[in-house]
Amino acid sequence: MQSKKLGWLLLSPTLFILGLFGIFPFIYVVWVSFHEWNPFAANPEKLFNWAENYRKVVFDAQFLASLGVTLAFVFFAVVSEVVIGYLLAQAFMKNFPGKSFFRTIHTLPLIMAPIIVGSIWKLMTTPSIGIIPNLLDTWFGIDLNIGQSALAAFSITVIMDIWHWTPLVTLSLIAALVSLPSDPFEQAQIDGANKRQVFWHITLPMIRPALIATVFIRLMDAMRTVDEVLMLTGGGPGSATRYVGVHIYKEVFPRTNYGYGSAISVIVLYLSIVICWLLYVSLIAPRNKKG
């Protein structure tokens, strides 16, 4: 009995913080999402309106468009990050002069706040003063204007995300690769596997758990990207980069549509869970059943 009480006592600070900053806000958002609530409207009261917000979300063309570009953004960003991250991790497994210097440099983006990353990329991409449009123009005669071209804006947000988050993938894959035993790889050489076969048959299956965990983390993070994009493009031009995070922000803050914004948040959370569940079912579950 005594030890049980002590256990709860020791857990209580964590539970308190989790409850205050995690569980309570979540329940509050769900509760708000069932209300019509705009504190700056004629009637600032919360009015319970059943699932009206959700009905609106499903038919909201702006939200659906935003969801579409978000999925495209997540797909291109995460796939590139995993591929580039893996190649970098493999490169860092080899010895070359200045390796630890490069490894340190390449992780620096990770420690930068997204808002800073957004500002820097905005500086670098602003037409006429940014270095990127400048060089593209000088070298290739390409006119890059993220304020006008939807494709350019979209591409730059993807590249910015890759720049910012690939080091995370690299680090976790380095950790996975370092911990692999060397014997199966030597065995595979003797068994006649070439480099490509070693990758598909040995390396990939053996780092699979780390790889999937990394993809999950990146996927969920990319789904809720707000600050970098808000800083860089503000969701534009038009709504080309109005990803769901940005969309929610714009609903909730400038327009103070708290109830509707909450409903979108809940829907996006639900979609993230569904996507992760689909990945889990297709990638992890079949192996667990066998193994």
Add this chain to the structure above:
Amino acid sequence: MGNVQIKGVTKNYGGVRVMHGVDVDIEDGEFVVLVGPSGCGKSTLLRMIAGLEEISGGQISIGGRIVNDIPPKERDIAMVFQSYALYPHKTVAENMGFPLLMAKRPKAEIAEKVNRAAEILDLTKYLDRYPKQLSGGQRQRVAMGRAIVRDPQVFLFDEPLSNLDAKLRVTMRVEIKELHQRLKTTTVYVTHDQIEAMTMANKIVVMRDGRVEQIGRPLDLYDRPVNLFVAGFIGSPSMNFLQGKVATQGGKQVVLTEQGIALPLDGVQVEDGRAVTYGIRPEHITIGAGGIPVDVSVFEPTGSETLIFGRVGGVPIDALVRERIEEEPGKTMLFRIDPRKAHVFDQATGQRL
């Protein structure tokens, strides 16, 4: 055919030479054991045969073909690692079929060869299991199965039994030997365990510090070790060594220790006065009148035999006898040495005289 020739092979790590010109000739169908203490270079030599380790000088040929610059997968060898190196995400059948899959053999042929190997190794029931669901001995057999499905020219074993418990090690030792007698594939086997070497090999290569100390049939090594190192390494419990000088007493040559104990010699031609190391195996000592007096400290009865630890003039000497001895430790016993079984080595060079 599956013969392996190693000629003047050297290996440098950075500026340090760790292998000093090794020559070994392995004939087709032979079971050769590389044995030696850890760090002697036996595993390195095996990995050089496999192609996992580059050679700095000399030449290795397999089946008459020089393989110095040929990658492992083209050397027509199969290797069993100490850790078994099974692919954890593949089933037993997939593990065993992997080399054939890489060689792009038809599915039916892979299945047939895997089934046959599984039958030989008694693994048929486990084909759908994953390595983590198998015991150590079963994993060991899967690793061997993966080697035999390929029907290579040479099998390479790198301390394959070290991770097994003592009883299983004996069983697997017999299994590997039976397998070799059945398949007659040239085998190179690395171990630090001289019992494994003695029991399994057609030919033993004793190595130390990157050099070959002696090559020979197991019993030849036991009967006529060329130097102190081989004498001490082969045989268990290991040989007793006593220092002394050759002298003639009563018309017979003996080795006289500092304490004036005369150790009998027979059939060795050495001039009087030479400083030698006298070697006698514990199993060549009997207890009885006419022996040398030994202060006995410990008895180790194993049932079938008794190991007696003692000291003569402060130098340890052990005897292994068939009788059961019920004596108090601390007594003096007479150790009778069979002079025909004694070995004499030069004290300075350690070479056999």
